[in-house]
Amino acid sequence: MIVLRLKNEIEVPVEMDGILPSAISGKSREEIEAMKIYHGNRIVSLGEIFHVSVEEGDEDTILCDGDFSKVKWLGSGMDGGRILVRGNAGVHCGARMKDGEILIEGNADDYLGAEMTGGKIEVKGNAGNYVGSAYHGDTKGMRGGEIIIHGSAGNFVGEKMSQGSITIKGNAGDFVGYRMSGGMITVEGDAGITGASMLGGRITVEGDCIVPPTFERTEDGLTGDFIEGGKGVLITGT
Amino acid sequence: MNLIIKNGIVYDPANGISGEKMDIFIEDGRIVEEVKDGRVIDASGKLVVPGGVDMHSHIAGGKMNTARVMRPDDINSRKKVNPGFRAESGYTVPNSYGIGYRYARMGYTTVFEPANPPLSALHTHEELDAIPMVDKGALVLTGNNWNVMNFVRERDIEKLKAYLSWLIFKTKSYGIKIVNPGGIEAWAYGKNMRGLDDTVPHFEVTPREIITNLIRANESLNLPHSVHLHCNNLGVPGNFETTIESMKLAEGFNNPERQVLHVTHVQFNAYAGDSWKTFSSGAGEIAKYVNSHDNITIDMGQPVFGSATTMTADAPAQFALHKLTKAKWGNMDVELETGAGIIPFYYSPKNPVTAVQWAIGLELGLLVDSDRVVLSTDNPNGGPFTAYPDIMAMLMSSKKREEELEKAHAFVGKATSLPSIDTEKTLEEVIQMTRSLPAKILNLPRKGHLGSGADGDVAIYDINPLETDPSREHERVKKAFSTAEYTIKNGEIISEKGEIKKEVYGKTIWVNSFREDDWNLIGDDVSRIFSFYSLELSNYGVEESWIRNSSPVEVA
Structure with a gap:
């Protein structure tokens, strides 16, 4: 197991795309320290920012110990292995990941698991906006895999998602499942405007939520969004 | 500085040179008969041709920026850092620097923007000014302009001529472009023109009258380029008949120097059938x-x-x-002049319609004589210009086409004749279609050839044409044309093996057509129309001093 600890508190974010379990496995500590990352607009080696140590545990695991909220793109494009964050994770964590597992014990920021196609992300705290969403201009968001958030999430959960599942144990913000075409979103608490422009898939909100007027009540629950000719299903608790 | 390109194998169709081993000399940015000394490039065993000329490529203007805003996905899909130079981003709608660098890498040195809406001419020129590496120009949109349609209705050819020369001068354009004559004005009322004899609402003119009169005015003004026409009914099954009818409007006009009508991106206007189900190719007739x-x-x-x-x-x-596609849509209205629409698109070999479109384009390239058809993708409508090498290879190799056809939808075999065409264009013909012919059509005497007096724009490719069979070795041909060994602009090496060596800013070529008398003739009419514009007449147009490297062409 590789353990990363921040040497000093960082003001300018670092970008960790490319520092993946599959990329570090089999590498020595020195080799890992020499890997390049962006710090602001400068290219630096990992060892300049992080204290790297090799500890007992699974070989394909990266443990991020500390507050990683200024660390962007953690586990993005990940294709296997595990990343554990003992603290908060920064934006784009798990974006476009294909396989593997990310566990965040603190909070996650925006774009958690955006456009992911497989694997699993679990957050013990809260997540920001755009969980499992598409990036601007792209036609599809999350395309597979699973996201579980024990706390609450912000706006645009599962925007444009087409497959996979998102579970929010707390509350969600506005535009849950905006333009989603497939997959499943479950919000165990309350949500804001839900299902707008939905084309397919299923959303369950166990608490309160605002349903757009463009949904029809059928025996499956609410279906819509008929303004888009959509066939999504929306189940609400109230 | 002088430049000597030694021992290259030269193809220069305009001067009848086809695969001759010879030296090319450049002095003060121009090609000359001989220079005594200078920097020498050893081009032995390599192909030496004039710099590429793209006569129809959307690279500037309001719609380009709108497309960039609409397509963050496209901007994010390609990124390239060029140490010491500007960064590039985007694929079908790259940033301005990316456009210049990519053309330079491919060995192209002249590019014309074919759609300059008069009202946003300043924007067009600001963007052209931001594109490095190439010489450029723009054609002004006229087919739906209120003044043009008024003068056509009044059958006042003298006023029409005066207005066109004023408009070209005011917008610093190189020639006249017509897009869907009358149709865009009708679109303001939710309508379109379905044939050459439909009537434009409130103007009581027909596309036939607009095209004919603009050709007459263009020829009478003796402008360097002919009328450049995007026909009515674009993208509609059965539209090839409209296209041929539009071409017939040029009968009766003649110009010893050049064509009198250039019909552009004909693939989109070469469809037979009467619905997408019966859709087929009309390329053969055209x-x-x-x-x-x-x-x-x-x-x-x-x-x-x-x-x-x-x-x-x-x-x-x-x-x-x-x-049809439900993809996101951008629509623009350019007041009393024109409009625009922008939609991302995906040409899939598996989709019967897009596969047939692909085949129709190739049919046109293969069936039309090489002195009549220019290679283009109508960048970025058919795809980005960076695909030119691939198209060149397909034109030269029936084997490559067979390989591509295997991937394409079987409907291609039913709806087009492409599988049965075994024509293979020669290297010389493809050089003609990408260099000498577009230069001749645009009437740029210093472009597209390597004769004495031409601009020192040369492309050198790492391929020996005398030892290469493009039909069999199409992969090599494509690779060679994708990245020029050297691209030379006015005698300077600007790109070498895909690496930008020097950033230069080319000329903006426009036609200085305006005469003082013109304004006396049309001043009252134009001023009256300007009461409907959101802009004052005094703020309209582009001053020469605002253009980075202005290069006016005088009209004889």
Whole structure:
């Protein structure tokens, strides 16, 4: 197991795309320290920012110990292995990941698991906006895999998602499942405007939520969004 | 500084040179008979041709920026850092630097923007100014302009001529472009022009009258370029008949120097059938007409499998496309002049319609004589210009086409004749279609050839044409044309093996057509129309001093 600890508190974010379990496995500590990352607009080696140590545990695991909220793109494009964050994770964590597992014990920021196609992300705290969403201009968001958030999430959960599942144990913000075409979103608490422009898939909100007027009540629950000719299903608790 | 390109194998169709081993000399940016000394490039065993000329590529203007805003996905899809130079981003709608660098890497040195809306001419020129590496120019949109339609209705050819020369001068354009004549004005009322004899609402003129009168005025003004026409009914099954009818409007006009009508991106206007189910190719009929009439030239508008961004002044056609694909749609209205529509598109080999479009483009490229058809993708409507090497290879190799056809939908075999065409264009013909012919059509005497007096724009490719069989070794041909060994602009090496060596800013070529008398003739009419504009007449147009490297052409 590789353990990363921040040497000093960082003001300018670092970008960790490319520092993946599959990329570090089999590498020595020195080799890992020499890997390049962006710090602001400068290219630096990992060892300049992080204290790297090799500890007992699974070989394909990266443990991020500390507050990683200024660390962007953690586990993005990940294709296997595990990343554990003992603290908060920064934006784009798990974006476009294909396989593997990310566990965040603190909070996650925006774009958690955006456009992911497989694997699993679990957050013990809260997540920001755009969980499992598409990036601007792209036609599809999350395309597979699973996201579980024990706390609450912000706006645009599962925007444009087409497959996979998102579970929010707390509350969600506005535009849950905006333009989603497939997959499943479950919000165990309350949500804001839900299902707008939905084309397919299923959303369950166990608490309160605002349903757009463009949904029809059928025996499956609410279906819509008929303004888009959509066939999504929306189940609400109230 | 002088430059000597030694021992290259030269193809220069305009001067009748085909695969001769010879030296090319450049002095003070121009090609000369001989220079004593200078920097020597050893081009032995390499192909030496004039710098590429793209006569129809959307690279500037309001719609380009709107497309960039609409397509963050495209901007994010490609990124390249060029140490010491500007960064590039985007694929079908790259940033301005990316456009210049990519053309330079490919060995192209001249590019014309074919759609300059008068009202946003300043924007067009600001963007052209931001594109490095190439010489450029723009054609002004006239087919739906209120003044033009008024003068056509009044049958006042003198006023029409005066207005056109004022407009070209005011917008610093190189020639006249017509897009869906009358149709974009009709679109303001939710309508379109379905044939040459439909009537434009409130103007009581027909597309036939607009095209004919603009050709008459263009020829009478003796402008360097002919009328450049995007026909009515673009993208509609059965539209090849409209296209041929439009071509017939040029009969009766003649110009010893050049064509009198250039019909552009003909692939989009070469459809037979009467619905998408019975959709088939009308390329054969069009090729037959073009080959038998020497006052017409065309360009292909070849689709490329993959991502594209359709952008055209033809706003009603774009609305129809949006209804068809449900993709996001941008619509622009340019007051009393024109409009535009923008939609991202994907040409899939598996989709029967887009596969047939792809095949029709190639049919046109193969069936039309090489002195009548220019290679183009109508960048980025059919795909990005960076696909030109791939298209060149397909034109030269029936083997490559067979390979591509295997991936394409079987409908291609039913709807087009492409599988049975075994024509292979020669290297010389392809050089003609990408260099000398577009330069001749645009009437740029210093472009597209390597004769004495031409601009020192040369491309050197790492391929020996005498030892290469393009039919068999199409992969090598494509690779060689994708990245020029050297691209030389006015005698300076600007790109070498894909690496930018020097950033230069080319000329903006425009036609200085205006005479003082013109304004006396049309001043009252134009001023009256300006009461409907959102802009004052005094703020309209582009001053020469605002252009980075202005290069006016005088009219004889």
